[in-house]
Amino acid sequence: xxxxxDQLPENLxxxxxxxxxxxNNLARPGQSVDPRERRWAARDVLWxxxxxxxxxxxxxxxxxxxxxxxxxxxGVAVGYAGLATCGSVWAEPVCNAKIQAVRRLEVExxxxxxxxxxxxxxxxxxxxxxxxxxSLDPLWRSLSGCxxxxxxxxxxxxxxxxxxxxxxxxxxxxxxxxNGWHPHLHPLHLFxxxxxxxxxxxxxxxxxxxxxxxAVRQGLDAPSGLAQHLHAxxxxxxxxxxxxxxxxxxxxxxxxxxxxxxxxxxxTRSSGSTPWDLLHAVHQDGDGDALxxxxxxxxxxxxxxxxxxxxxxxxxxxxxxEASDDEIATAELGSDADTGFTITDWAAVRHDPRLGARLxxxxxxxxxxxxxxxxxxxxxxxxxxxxxxxxxxx
Numbered sequence: 001x002x003x004x005x006d007q008l009p010e011n012l013x014x015x016x017x018x019x020x021x022x023x024n025n026l027a028r029p030g031q032s033v034d035p036r037e038r039r040w041a042a043r044d045v046l047w048x049x050x051x052x053x054x055x056x057x058x059x060x061x062x063x064x065x066x067x068x069x070x071x072x073x074x075g076v077a078v079g080y081a082g083l084a085t086c087g088s089v090w091a092e093p094v095c096n097a098k099i100q101a102v103r104r105l106e107v108e109x110x111x112x113x114x115x116x117x118x119x120x121x122x123x124x125x126x127x128x129x130x131x132x133x134x135s136l137d138p139l140w141r142s143l144s145g146c147x148x149x150x151x152x153x154x155x156x157x158x159x160x161x162x163x164x165x166x167x168x169x170x171x172x173x174x175x176x177x178x179n180g181w182h183p184h185l186h187p188l189h190l191f192x193x194x195x196x197x198x199x200x201x202x203x204x205x206x207x208x209x210x211x212x213x214x215a216v217r218q219g220l221d222a223p224s225g226l227a228q229h230l231h232a233x234x235x236x237x238x239x240x241x242x243x244x245x246x247x248x249x250x251x252x253x254x255x256x257x258x259x260x261x262x263x264x265x266x267x268t269r270s271s272g273s274t275p276w277d278l279l280h281a282v283h284q285d286g287d288g289d290a291l292x293x294x295x296x297x298x299x300x301x302x303x304x305x306x307x308x309x310x311x312x313x314x315x316x317x318x319x320x321x322e323a324s325d326d327e328i329a330t331a332e333l334g335s336d337a338d339t340g341f342t343i344t345d346w347a348a349v350r351h352d353p354r355l356g357a358r359l360x361x362x363x364x365x366x367x368x369x370x371x372x373x374x375x376x377x378x379x380x381x382x383x384x385x386x387x388x389x390x391x392x393x394x
Contacts, residue, residue, distance in 0.1 A: 040094065043353040071343065080333075085326075086329065091301065091302070096262065136174065156210055165191055
């Protein structure tokens with residue numbers, strides 16, 4: 001059983017005061033912080049102020065009766081075994097990175113496989129009108145309702161069949177700006193044959209019409225046609241994917257990256273801040289307003305699917321059945337044989353979560369176990385004296 005969780009602050013004002021006191025300890029002006037350390041540093045905020053029980057526990061407690069945590073390296077990656085996980089792709093940056101690494105590879109396999117068979121792809125974005133003060137959860141539901149209406153539309157179905165649509169991978173994303181929450185969907189259509197720019201334009205026109213009509217039926221203002229787009233990805237899976245991606249050219253690997261790399265994206269000025277921008281503002285600047293937005297976001301996004309495959313598409317591109325986010329996050333690195341040493345008390349990392357990231361960096365993929373032990377000794381992290389890891393072992 002996990003230890004009893006700390007109580008959340010009674011109000012956001014007290015949370016903001018606590019954040020102001022700690023902000024300078026989490027990031028130093030002008031200091032470069034590697035992405036892994038930035039993810040772990042954010043846990044200091046989540047462990048205290050997340051509204052989700054599992055997120056407050058993620059990486060914070062050992063799930064073993066003796067409280068131990070293994071440090072492992074398997075020749076490919078380095079990580080921990082024995083820690084609680086939450087499986088949240090939306091609200092926990094360490095779990096997000098682990099989950100999205102798998103999703104990214106799957107998207108790239110799908111695109112590359114379709115290309116190799118002479119097929120093609122189209123990529124786009126669809127959203128609804130939004131305004132400041134609107135709650136996120138109803139906007140998510142409106143988005144889903146619009147997409148379901150598109151899929152049912154007879155003209156859309158006919159055009160998709162004519163173009164040889166194999167299926168669609170759909171990514172959901174949200175930003176926050178001057179007009180409030182801005183959720184949007186990114187469909188990646190995969191076709192069995194080459195499609196032209198004109199083909200994609202006709203499909204988009206039908207999808208856009210069905211999308212806007214559904215939004216209006218749901219009582220929303222009609223979405224702007226300028227906010228919806230679908231672009232052909234040329235035969236070699238490179239091409240312009242639209243203004244949303246800064247008019248860049250992407251290959252198959254890049255398509256997968258844009259569908260899944262939510263932590264590395266920077267929102268445009270018009271679309272505002274990504275949720276990770278908000279979390280960063282909390283743990284670096286002690287921004288109480290960002291904390292309020294983050295807490296609204298994590299509640300509103302809980303249980304939503306970040307990446308959805310149409311039925312049967314995974315099998316068509318040779319992928320196994322899909323593992324859930326929770327299954328991916330819970331899967332532990334390697335086996336007991338990959339354990340370099342065992343931490344007997346995780347308290348030092350709970351006090352300063354950045355130590356968790358820094359220790360993995362020192363170990364350097366399993367090439368520096370002795371340096372890892374020295375790091376633990378220096379920072380008061382107790383380890384078993386007879387750890388199995390040897391210099392240079394996998």
